[in-house]
Amino acid sequence: MPQCPHQGQQRGRSAMGWFFGFKLHLLIISLLTIRASSRRSR
Structure with missing residues (x-):
């Protein structure tokens, strides 16, 4: 995965x-x- 500067957003x-x-x-x-x-009942 490419590292994003927004670690907080990525974590969330x-x-x-x-x-x-x-x-x-x-x-x-x-x-x-x-x-x-349903299959069993039928």
């Missing part, structure tokens, strides 16, 4: 990206579990 951006990635991962897992449960 990385934190936000990690948080969004974590939320997205949870959302995908929940969707997969819902699909599996």
Whole structure:
């Protein structure tokens, strides 16, 4: 990754990206579990 002079912004951006990635991962897992449960019910 290219070093940016704004370390504060970069640090905040990385934190936000990690948080969004974590939320997205949870959302995908929940969707997969819902699909599996719906398939099992059917």
